[in-house]
Amino acid sequence: MPMTSLQRRRRVMPGFGLSMGIALTYFALIVLLPLVAMAIKTASLGWEDYWKIVTAPRSLASFRITLTAALAATVVNAVVGLLFAWVLTRYRFPGRRLLDALVDLPFALPTAVAGLTLVTLFAPNGWFGRYLEPLGIKVAYAPLGIMAAMFFTSIPFVVRTVQPVLEDLSADVEEAARSLGARPWQVFALVIWPVILPAFLAGTTMAFARSIGEFGAVVFIAGNLPMVTEITSLLIFIRLDEFNYPAAAALASVLLLVAFLLLFLTNSLQARVLRHARRD
Amino acid sequence: MPAATDGLGARLLIAAALLIALVTLVVPLALIFASAFAEGWAAYVANIMQPDTLHAVFLTVLTAVIVVPVNMVFGIATAWAVARYDFPGRKLMISLIEIPFSVSPIVAGTIYLFLYGQQGLLGPTLQSWGVQVMFSVPAIVLVSLFVTAPFVARELIPLMQAQGSEDEEAALSLGASPWQTFRLVTLPNIRWALLYGAVLTNARAMGEFGAVSVVSGSIRGQTNTLPLQIELLFNDFNVVGAFAAASTLALIAVATLVLKFLLERHAQ
Structure with missing residues (x-):
């Protein structure tokens, strides 16, 4: 019977036990064990108490605030991310490399620094605030500030998922479409868009997930008023500070479930991107 | 094009x-x-040299010095297992590694509190042995390990999958020991991606705010890392001091971007 390459590899390559042992032990201790502790804590609540905490007006308000701001930030990020990815892959212009490097700044910059910077920029006497406040646009200590913080911290996601796909898209397909008389927008809508769509959706999902979980940047700029500018992460933090651990556990479990759901969605979308790449 | x-x-x-x-x-x-630098160089230096800020710098560097090598070992082991062998649950493992990346930092801190806190799963037992994890430096290190766990692995896995194991198989069949093969064949092949993963781990470990603020207790001059110190100074209305502390982390961020740029060039 012919051996498959994987069977052969498994026999020849040493270190399976060692690498698996390290990986699984570490993963169990650092990632799984705390999650189990959290699950036990939440399960000890009982369904009725759990429901009461999760549907309390202040909790519901925090869900609404977090979701709306994250959605708005993600929509802006989808447009800006697509624009950045397009310009970086399609044109040569002075400053292109600098722009390419700068796109990762929100990942490299600690969220507390981002929050401090944003609130200073948008304060009434700040570099941006002094022009926006006279127009009646309040960003610092307002819902718009939450959106701004979420937008900033997740700028790289859409760019970095769409960029490689756009780079790999072979020029001759577009060339062919053009020579057959397609207009530029037709080339984009019918040739390019279907190819980049899975990557684009994966990127926006990641940006959305990050926005929902963002804490550091938001707390500096949000004003943190209960029912108005209090995000769910902050409400969890406040409950922990009050030693109200059941409430913190219940709220954290909601965020955790949302994170798992979005992680699952991202993974399925990325599997699709890979399938597309292999087909070429 | x-x-x-x-x-x-x-x-x-x-x-x-x-x-x-x-x-x-x-x-x-x-x-x-x-x-x-709004108040000049002298004021900047004075702000950085504040004992509390200096201690925060020390604690931040200490955390990174522990977290980066540990997660490099985890990243290499995970990538090796996932990219070199086929086993049931392999795909699941690749997705599970991403968990810390997708969880809110506050939730990351909270799950650790429910493990090592006074009412946590292990907290009371550990406390009866005289081991205090929460609101101390070990807790800061542990949550930092959690939030940065995927960074090295997610850089290495796609690369090692794309490279395949032909080089290593050749070395082994020529009589190299497994350790020699790893050191002389695998490591040189993955070094730029490994370094990049380490750079990302370092940036995140030094900058983590939410998770650390849950478990550190934010004790001035004791368990305050730089990001927490920034918030403290800001809440004290010491904006220039906050920005002085922030500028050190911003410098590290800029260095991270420059390193990334250089490493990507090398990798090509």
Whole structure:
């Protein structure tokens, strides 16, 4: 019977036990064990108490605030991310490399620094605030500030998922479409868009997930008023500070479930991107 | 495709992208340094040399020095297992590694509190042995390990999968020991991606705010890392001091971007 390459590899390559042992032990201790502790804590609540905490007006308000701001930030990020990815892959212009490097700044910059910077920029006497406040646009200590913080911290996601796909898209397909008389927008809508769509959706999902979980940047700029500018992460933090651990556990479990759901969605979308790449 | 940059549409798109980048990326970065040096060099140095800030710098560096090597070992072991062998649950493992990446930092801190806290799963037992994890340096290190666990692995897995194991198989069949094969064949093949993963781990470990603020207890001069110190100074209305502390982390962020740029060039 012919051996498959994987069977052969498994026999020849040493270190399976060692690498698996390290990986699984570490993963169990650092990632799984705390999650189990959290699950036990939440399960000890009982369904009725759990429901009461999760549907309390202040909790519901925090869900609404977090979701709306994250959605708005993600929509802006989808447009800006697509624009950045397009310009970086399609044109040569002075400053292109600098722009390419700068796109990762929100990942490299600690969220507390981002929050401090944003609130200073948008304060009434700040570099941006002094022009926006006279127009009646309040960003610092307002819902718009939450959106701004979420937008900033997740700028790289859409760019970095769409960029490689756009780079790999072979020029001759577009060339062919053009020579057959397609207009530029037709080339984009019918040739390019279907190819980049899975990557684009994966990127926006990641940006959305990050926005929902963002804490550091938001707390500096949000004003943190209960029912108005209090995000769910902050409400969890406040409950922990009050030693109200059941409430913190219940709220954290909601965020955790949302994170798992979005992680699952991202993974399925990325599997699709890979399938597309292999087909070429 | 270095396409025509001459069309009006192309110019408009480039202009729009550069303008947005200026407002959302360049200006914020400029503001950090402008504010840190707003009262001059002497005031900047005085702000950095504050004992509490210095201790925060020390604690932040200490955390990174522990977290980066540990997660490099985990990243290499995971990538090796996942990219070199086929086993049931392999795909699941690749997705599970991403968990810390997708969880809110506050939730990361909370799950550790429910493990090592006074009412946690292991907290009371550990406390009866005289081991205090929460609100101390070990807790800061542990949550930092959690939030940065995927960074090295997610850089290495795609690379090692793409490279395949032909090089290693050749070395082994020529009589190299497993350790020699790893040190002389695998490591040189993955070094740039490994370094990049380490750089990302370092940036995140030094900058983590939410998870650390849940478990550290934020004790001034004891369990305050730099990001927490920034918040403390800001809440004390010491904005210049906050920006001075922030500028050190911003410098590390800029260094991270430069390193990434150089490492990607090497990798090509």
